Amino acid sequence: MKGYMAGMKILDSLDNGLPFLKMHGLGNDFVILDARKADVPMTAAMAQAIGHRYFGVGFDQLVVLADCDDADVDITFWNTDGSTAGACGNATRCVARLILDETGKTDLTLRTGRGLLSVTEAGGGLVSVNMGQPQLDWQDVPLAREVDLVELPIEGAPGAAGMGNPHCVFVVEDVESLDLHKLGPIYEHHELYPERTNVEFLQIIDRNTMRMRVWERGGLPTLACGSGACASAVVAHRKGLTERNVTIKLDGGDLQIDWRDDGVWMTGPTQLVFSGVLSTDFLDKIK
Numbered sequence: 001m002k003g004y005m006a007g008m009k010i011l012d013s014l015d016n017g018l019p020f021l022k023m024h025g026l027g028n029d030f031v032i033l034d035a036r037k038a039d040v041p042m043t044a045a046m047a048q049a050i051g052h053r054y055f056g057v058g059f060d061q062l063v064v065l066a067d068c069d070d071a072d073v074d075i076t077f078w079n080t081d082g083s084t085a086g087a088c089g090n091a092t093r094c095v096a097r098l099i100l101d102e103t104g105k106t107d108l109t110l111r112t113g114r115g116l117l118s119v120t121e122a123g124g125g126l127v128s129v130n131m132g133q134p135q136l137d138w139q140d141v142p143l144a145r146e147v148d149l150v151e152l153p154i155e156g157a158p159g160a161a162g163m164g165n166p167h168c169v170f171v172v173e174d175v176e177s178l179d180l181h182k183l184g185p186i187y188e189h190h191e192l193y194p195e196r197t198n199v200e201f202l203q204i205i206d207r208n209t210m211r212m213r214v215w216e217r218g219g220l221p222t223l224a225c226g227s228g229a230c231a232s233a234v235v236a237h238r239k240g241l242t243e244r245n246v247t248i249k250l251d252g253g254d255l256q257i258d259w260r261d262d263g264v265w266m267t268g269p270t271q272l273v274f275s276g277v278l279s280t281d282f283l284d285k286i287k
């Protein structure tokens, strides 16, 4: 420990602590741990403890980076309830920004639970990620049984799509008036979704623009959800409401989504906020 904190005994536990980065993509915020050089064992209980906004650092998702043979980096996503997710679009962009800067490359391949994702530097501080083709078979979302994915047998006839994680997408008249804390948990735990689901509410502005609010699986509304924006663009297009290329206006800002022949491309900004160190004292207590 250097500088004015040198000699403060309690701060010794930072010297051998665990470094992390705090980033966000449109206010969807992440703690990023780098397990490429040193092992970072993670458990559901540790993720919950680090994610606590008062007793920990706080995040919407915890992201662990690891080495792998077939991509620039392997990424695992944890939710605040200690569950893991196969996809997280905003965190994928944030990690992409780190690796683009670290390597000096303009194109990357990232491994996530969804498989290999292509990334490209989009200029102006933006990053584009190909989130892959949407999963449009009921078993892949997954849903509990075979139903019409464009009009689910749920009041309001939402649509379903998988992006490596499940999504339930409602189209509504007035998205601002919705009480996400009331509605979110009802649909997150709907019996049609055996692995629970992320829940998106869309208001169509025109054929290339939508407003979206989200309740994420894991039990919280977030300011943005990249995979949710991709799933929403897919559902809205399949319902005949929008073109394949849309601007999605989220609470934290705008994402560009383009459903092309090779997959759903998502383009948006990222922000590195700060770096820190989890103290050994804290880590000993949460292990």
Ligand SMILES: N[C@@H](CCC[C@H](N)C(=O)O)C(=O)O
Residues within 6 Å of the ligand: 028, 060, 061, 077, 079, 084, 085, 086, 087, 088, 089, 090, 091, 165, 166, 198, 216, 217, 218, 222, 224, 225, 226, 227, 228
């Ligand atoms: N914020 C994310 C999605 C994170 C995972 C999600 N909560 C899940 O459990 O599937 C995004 O930007 O995609």
